Amino acid sequence: MVGSSLTDDERKTANTRLKVGFVVLVAASMGLMALQVDPTPLQLAVVIAVGLVVGVGLLWFVLRNLADYRSSLR
Template sequence: MVGPSISDEERVATNNRLKIGMVLLVGVSGGLVALQLDPTPAQVAAAVGVSLLVGAVLTWFVVRTLREFSPKR
């Protein structure tokens, strides 16, 4: 029988990097969309902050939903 190619620690680290990357992607996207409207720096910061919160909630929802499809450990 062939075992997994990565250790559990590597799997956890990779999953955490993917989660952080997803949150940052949504946050930066919100800031870039806000830049199209000629905002003040405070408005850009607010857009990025709100987008980071939305990204965190979205990531939580996706991880929670996909957990039922992952193999049991």
């Protein structure tokens, strides 16, 4: 049987990058949506900060449900 081509360190680094990318994508999306209503720089910064918090919350929710799903398969 063929094993994974990634070492444990490479897998951990890739997972971390995916998680950070997901959170940044959510925050950037919220920031771009806010740009449609011509915000002040302070308002834009607040929206992006809130987007980071929402992104972390969504990431936690997705990872928790993924762990539950994986455990139900076993």
